[in-house]
Amino acid sequence: MLAAYAARLDRNDPLSALEVGERPDPEVPDGWARVHLRAAALNRHDLWSLQGVGLGEDKLPMVLGCDGAGVTDDGREVILHSVIPSPGWSGDETLDPRRTLLSELYDGTLAEQVVVPTNHLVPKPDGMSWELAGCLSTAWLTAYRMLFSNAGVSPGDTVLVQGAGGGVSTALVQLGSAAGLRMWVTSRDEARGAQAVELGADRAFASGERLPERVNAVMESVGAATWSHSVNSLNPGGTIVICGATSGDAPEKAELTKIFFKQLRVIGSTMGSLPEMRRLVDFVAREGISPVIDQTLPLGQARAAFERLAAGDSFGKIVLTTGD
Numbered sequence: 606m607l608a609a610y611a612a613r614l615d616r617n618d619p620l621s622a623l624e625v626g627e628r629p630d631p632e633v634p635d636g637w638a639r640v641h642l643r644a645a646a647l648n649r650h651d652l653w654s655l656q657g658v659g660l661g662e663d664k665l666p667m668v669l670g671c672d673g674a675g676v677t678d679d680g681r682e683v684i685l686h687s688v689i690p691s692p693g694w695s696g697d698e699t700l701d702p703r704r705t706l707l708s709e710l711y712d713g714t715l716a717e718q719v720v721v722p723t724n725h726l727v728p729k730p731d732g733m734s735w736e737l738a739g740c741l742s743t744a745w746l747t748a749y750r751m752l753f754s755n756a757g758v759s760p761g762d763t764v765l766v767q768g769a770g771g772g773v774s775t776a777l778v779q780l781g782s783a784a785g786l787r788m789w790v791t792s793r794d795e796a797r798g799a800q801a802v803e804l805g806a807d808r809a810f811a812s813g814e815r816l817p818e819r820v821n822a823v824m825e826s827v828g829a830a831t832w833s834h835s836v837n838s839l840n841p842g843g844t845i846v847i848c849g850a851t852s853g854d855a856p857e858k859a860e861l862t863k864i865f866f867k868q869l870r871v872i873g874s875t876m877g878s879l880p881e882m883r884r885l886v887d888f889v890a891r892e893g894i895s896p897v898i899d900q901t902l903p904l905g906q907a908r909a910a911f912e913r914l915a916a917g918d919s920f921g922k923i924v925l926t927t928g929d
């Protein structure tokens with residue numbers, strides 16, 4: 606089958622570690638199901654993997670990709686839940702210390718086929734496009750848990766999203782505005798800020814700009830570059846939910862004094878559980894939310910898709926399609 610996979614690891618030049626070519630069709634273990642993928646979006650995770658973050662030399666070659674939707678051998682149209690617990694684990698799989706995402710231990714979704722545990726298949730709602738369905742498993746699930754499970758906000762509250770153009774950021778804006786939250790964003794780029802406003806954000810600010818008033822919660826995925834601004838932007842008692850650190854995990858100041866003095870809550874958030882994945886799919890379908898897609902390309906052009914993601918000027922998800 607055709608696949609985009611990590612053949613090597615390269616911290617400084619991740620694209621040099623990417624190969625797009627033939628891999629053996631997967632075997633289907635007991636209790637797992639094969640999915641013939643129709644669409645799978647890229648995530649920053651795929652670039653981290655090529656850099657050797659969360660992926661060891663001993664696991665190579667590894668098919669990349671954590672998002673995906675497709676058709677099972679018996680003809681069901683499904684969206685994949687990509688957080689795979691260790692054997693015997695029960696309950697919230699994100700709390701399993703030995704859980705993995707597809708493409709960390711088991712081959713991922715940037716391929717014509719993937720295998721997943723049978724209970725990790727969520728029915729694709731009627732009428733939802735493949736492109737849209739193929740965007741939901743990672744950034745969108747992460748955004749859903751950040752906002753609705755971890756932020757402690759209610760409709761009418763103001764939520765600041767650090768970064769405008771990324772997969773997590775655009776999902777946060779679309780989910781939050783659909784749920785009646787007032788969503789503010791920052792961006793390094795004025796045009797991406799304006800695009801976020803078109804998408805449903807109430808206002809956009811330059812990265813680091815002082816806000817006109819403090820907010821109830823901040824959604825962090827940028828890390829070091831925006832950490833102090835996140836702490837300074839919160840009301841007393843407010844919440845930072847952090848799911849990533851694209852710009853590094855060692856901010857110049859940890860801001861410990863402000864965190865305890867303002868009684869802030871700092872909550873780590875990773876992916877989501879299977880019940881959250883089901884609720885996300887229902888919510889997106891019922892609200893008619895269309896995840897913003899930057900570009901859709903056939904799987905064979907995966908290198909161009911990775912180049913666009915690595916350049917950092919995309920807005921929304923980059924999707925690879927297979928089949929007809």
Ligand SMILES: NC(=O)c1ccc[n+]([C@@H]2O[C@H](COP(=O)([O-])OP(=O)(O)OC[C@H]3O[C@@H](n4cnc5c(N)ncnc54)[C@H](OP(=O)(O)O)[C@@H]3O)[C@@H](O)[C@H]2O)c1
Pocket residue numbers: 648649650653743744747767768769770771772773774791792793794797798812826827830831848849850851852874875876914917
């Ligand atoms: N914990 C989890 O389960 C989980 C799940 C998904 C993602 N993540 C992590 O979350 C992060 C975002 O993921 P993604 O897929 O959304 O990535 P992405 O699509 O590459 O998004 C990058 C975002 O970061 C902003 N950004 C990047 N560098 C910045 C800098 N130096 N200063 C200010 N803003 C910067 C960009 O905003 P502008 O360009 O608009 O300024 C953009 O919104 C990644 O680190 C990823 O690994 C974690």
